[in-house]
Amino acid sequence: MLFLLGLDKIDEASDPAYEDTISYLKVATFLQDHGGLANFWTLFIKGEHKAVLQHPLYPLLLASFGVEPHELFAAGKMLSLIVGVAVVATCFLIARNLYGNLVAYLATLLLAFNVTFLRTVSHVMCESLLTLFVLLSVYWMITGVEKERHWPWAGAAAGFAYLTKGTGFLLLPVFTVTAILGAGFRSLSRRWFWLFFVFFALIASPLIVRNLVVYNQPFYEGANSRVPWLDNLEGFYQVGTGWAIKFPEKVWDEDRFPTMRSYLATHSWGDILARLRHGVKQETQLLLDSLDLILLPQERYHGDLVFLFFMLGLALAPTRAQMICIVTTVAAFFVPFSWYYQVVPKEDGAVRFIAPLVPLVCLYAAVGIVKVLMLVDQGLAARSLRMSLQALAPPSLIVLLLSVTGYALATQDTHFPGKLPPIPEDHAELHQWLVENMTNDDLIMTSHLTPYWQYLWLAKFHGKWAFWFADSRAVQQDGIVELNRLLKDKHVRHRRYILIHREDVTKIAILRPYFSWSESQGLLSDKAIAGWTQVYRHSQHPSSFLIFLVE
Numbered sequence: 001m002l003f004l005l006g007l008d009k010i011d012e013a014s015d016p017a018y019e020d021t022i023s024y025l026k027v028a029t030f031l032q033d034h035g036g037l038a039n040f041w042t043l044f045i046k047g048e049h050k051a052v053l054q055h056p057l058y059p060l061l062l063a064s065f066g067v068e069p070h071e072l073f074a075a076g077k078m079l080s081l082i083v084g085v086a087v088v089a090t091c092f093l094i095a096r097n098l099y100g101n102l103v104a105y106l107a108t109l110l111l112a113f114n115v116t117f118l119r120t121v122s123h124v125m126c127e128s129l130l131t132l133f134v135l136l137s138v139y140w141m142i143t144g145v146e147k148e149r150h151w152p153w154a155g156a157a158a159g160f161a162y163l164t165k166g167t168g169f170l171l172l173p174v175f176t177v178t179a180i181l182g183a184g185f186r187s188l189s190r191r192w193f194w195l196f197f198v199f200f201a202l203i204a205s206p207l208i209v210r211n212l213v214v215y216n217q218p219f220y221e222g223a224n225s226r227v228p229w230l231d232n233l234e235g236f237y238q239v240g241t242g243w244a245i246k247f248p249e250k251v252w253d254e255d256r257f258p259t260m261r262s263y264l265a266t267h268s269w270g271d272i273l274a275r276l277r278h279g280v281k282q283e284t285q286l287l288l289d290s291l292d293l294i295l296l297p298q299e300r301y302h303g304d305l306v307f308l309f310f311m312l313g314l315a316l317a318p319t320r321a322q323m324i325c326i327v328t329t330v331a332a333f334f335v336p337f338s339w340y341y342q343v344v345p346k347e348d349g350a351v352r353f354i355a356p357l358v359p360l361v362c363l364y365a366a367v368g369i370v371k372v373l374m375l376v377d378q379g380l381a382a383r384s385l386r387m388s389l390q391a392l393a394p395p396s397l398i399v400l401l402l403s404v405t406g407y408a409l410a411t412q413d414t415h416f417p418g419k420l421p422p423i424p425e426d427h428a429e430l431h432q433w434l435v436e437n438m439t440n441d442d443l444i445m446t447s448h449l450t451p452y453w454q455y456l457w458l459a460k461f462h463g464k465w466a467f468w469f470a471d472s473r474a475v476q477q478d479g480i481v482e483l484n485r486l487l488k489d490k491h492v493r494h495r496r497y498i499l500i501h502r503e504d505v506t507k508i509a510i511l512r513p514y515f516s517w518s519e520s521q522g523l524l525s526d527k528a529i530a531g532w533t534q535v536y537r538h539s540q541h542p543s544s545f546l547i548f549l550v551e
Contacts, residue, residue, distance in 0.1 A: 013122045016073050016420075017454040019352065020054065021124040024076065025457035026250045027051045028059040029069050033460075036063045044206045047213040050251050052222035056207060057163040058126035069458055070420050076124030083128040084121025088112055090132060091359045094139045098322075099367055106366035110306065111359055116290040120355050126164050127355040133161035134356040137171050138329055145182045145321035148192035151175075155196035159203025166221050167353070170332040172200065177328045182321030226257035228336075230343050237448070237469035239482070239489045244443055244466040247456075253464070253491050279338035282345065283354070287334065290351050291361060306365045313367030326360060333357050423455045426544040430499075431459035433536055433547070438463035441494035444547070445487055447504050452545075466490055470508045479510040480529055487550050496550045498532070502542075518542065 016022060030051070034043055040060055043049040049056065058079075065075045088108050096104035111117055120127040140154035154175060161168030175196055179187045187193045201208065211220040230236070235258075236243055244253045264272075291303035317323040337353040344350050430452055438444065443464040446452060456465070466486075468475060474482045487496045502523045505515045514527045522542025525534060529548075536547040 013077060015454070016124075016457070018123055019125060021073075021076070022453060022457050023054050023250055024059050024062065024124050024126065025072050026248070027054045027056070028062040028072055028076070029457055029460075030249045031056070031060055032063040032069070032072075036060070041206060044210040045213065047210060049210060049249070050214055051249050052215075052220065052251065053224060054250075055126070055163055055165050055168075057160065058129050061129075062124075070423075072457075073124060073420050077122060080123060080125060080128045081121045083132055084117065087117075087121075087128060087132045087135065087359060090135055091363060094135065095363050095366065098142075098363075099370070103363070103366045103370050106369055107359075107363040110293070110362035110365055113293045114290075114358055114362065115292045115294055116351055116355050117358050118294065120352065125352065127352050130161055130164045130168065131356045131359060133157045133164060133168065134171065134329075135359050137161060138174070138325060138360065141175050141178045142319075142322050142325050144192070145178070145319070148183075148187075148190055151179070151192045152195040152199040155199035156203050158196075159200040162200070162204045163207055166224050167333065167356075169219060170336075171329075172197070174325065174328045174332050178321060178325040181324045182319075223252045223254035223257060226254055226259060227343055228340050229258040229260055229263040233343055233345075234469055234472050235343070237467060237472055237486070238474065239485045242489050242491055244464040244490050244492075246440075246464050247459075247461055275342055276339065279341040282341050283334060283338040283350075286341070286351055287354055287357070290354060290358060291365075306361065309365040309368035309372075310361045311368070312371060313364035313369075316367055316371055317364070326364065329360065330357055423458065425540060426538055427452060427455050429538060429540070430545065431455075431461070434459050434461035434463070437536075439494065441492065442497065443487075443490050443492045443495070444497040444499055445483075445490075446499045446501065447508065449503055449507060450499070450501055451503070452499070452501070464490065464492065470504070475510065480514075484531065484550065497535070498548050498550055499545055500548070501545045515546075 016025065031040065031043070031049070034048065037060060040049070040056070044056075051059075062072060062076050062079055065072070065079070067075050088111055091111055092104045092108045095107040117131075120131065134157075137154045137157035140150040140157060144150035144154055154171075158168060158171035158175065161171055179193055179196075208218045211218055214220075215222075227236075235241065240256060242253055242256045245251070246253065288303045288307055291306040293302055293306070314323060314326055317326070333354050333356060337350065340353070341350055344353075434444070438461045440462045443466060445466040445468055447470050448467045449470060450467075468483055468486050472482075478485075483498065487498065490496070500511065500515060500523065502517050505511050505517050505523065514525065514529055516524050516526050518524055519542060522538065522540075522544060523546055525546060531551040532548040533551075534546055535549045538544045538546070
């Protein structure tokens with residue numbers, strides 16, 4: 001059933017520019033071009049793999065599919081879906097082991113119909129893989145309080161989580177708190193406690209070694225450690241950050257981004273507390289929205305109900321260690337991203353940061369629902385009514401699943417994702433120009449409205465790519481002068497180019513005195529800009545883009 005729903009959602013996930021899709025595809029093509037899984041240790045030890053923001057496990061698995069680059073988009077969606085099925089199966093087994101069959105059935109039902117989960121398993125993103133390892137690690141942390149030999153397995157799962165995404169590192173403090181508060185300080189003297197960290201380090205060692213070789217830090221996160229100290233998303237595009245993306249591997253220039261020290265030096269405690277209050281409020285609503293179910297009408301507060309049942313189920317946890325572990329896990333993924341919300345809000349994909357919490361919330365919500373069913377059954381029994389909601393629940397769930405499956409087969413055109421259609425002609429021509437004209441020492445800048453980011457993972461060029469934010473106050477106030485400032489702000493040894501697209505001219509007011517659009521001729525340069533020399537014009541009619549060399 002989940003597989004059918006996932007295939008249906010995959011059909012809807014048709015945009016390669018969705019969130020970090022391009023980044024994972026680009027890193028996957030780089031790994032594919034350099035030997036993939038068979039050669040990854042050599043790449044890491046020699047420091048030839050430098051990508052930081054996308055940790056290597058998901059793109060490495062994607063590169064191992066053995067498909068052509070233009071087929072990676074469909075392959076990535078299938079990889080996410082296959083891992084998603086494994087997450088549901090794992091959630092069922094864990095719930096059954098902890099609480100029995102009925103909780104397991106309900107937990108997997110809530111998970112399979114969860115809007116956030118379906119979103120993560122139908123796109124090219126690492127969250128389904130991260131969710132699997134977070135779920136396994138948390139489970140073994142809990143069971144390890146009574147059976148300490150499970151803790152090394154929790155460490156191994158945490159290592160795989162860190163290989164998948166930097167937030168996997170959050171599992172280390174989660175484990176430490178769970179072990180000390182759940183099993184007492186005596187756990188610090190047990191070898192199983194320390195084997196958690198040993199197994200974590202062993203599994204994560206390829207990335208740790210690469211970080212030491214290239215960046216001289218074992219847990220280097222680059223921009224991931226600096227972006228949280230921006231004031232907003234517009235901060236990416238401001239003069240002073242020098243932000244650009246180096247290809248072919250997609251590595252950020254981010255050494256001039258703010259740090260925690262610079263943020264604290266320029267913001268008052270009132271600013272900090274106001275940001276936290278706003279972030280917690282918005283992140284709370286985001287968490288509730290992330291628990292919505294596709295079977296129920298939207299805007300009906302069913303995410304809120306799921307969360308209430310989760311709180312009830314958590315309060316009924318049979319051991320103190322379970323409660324401590326789940327609360328700590330939720331806090332570890334919630335609090336940091338409450339702070340981060342100001343930079344990456346809901347509309348820019350912030351829900352993916354708390355996606356690993358969804359299976360845990362569904363599991364304990366199922367515990368709460370079963371407890372309510374038990375109380376109702378006790379009330380019915382007191383009235384001598386021969387009815388048991390607990391007994392009716394399993395067949396009712398089976399009927400529901402069969403009904404949904406039948407409906408999906410009858411009404412949805414579910415099928416395996418097809419090949420990516422041929423990329424538009426102007427994209428292909430731009431890719432060819434990039435390959436023939438760009439070098440590692442060159443940079444090309446486009447507006448954030450450009451459509452050319454969509455298929456850029458297919459362009460095997462060397463050089464830097466940067467964006468300017470058309471809606472920024474500085475651009476609107478100073479116009480072309482600000483664009484020149486932004487170009488000069490980048491780390492570039494050689495040439496700086498700027499690309500103007502036809503949509504830029506129709507949507508960005510500062511460009512209209514200089515450019516126009518003709519249905520017959522396409523994009524036209526009407527007025528010269530000092531220091532800008534046109535070096536290329538899209539060859540088709542009507543032409544879609546112009547490229548300028550900027551002195």
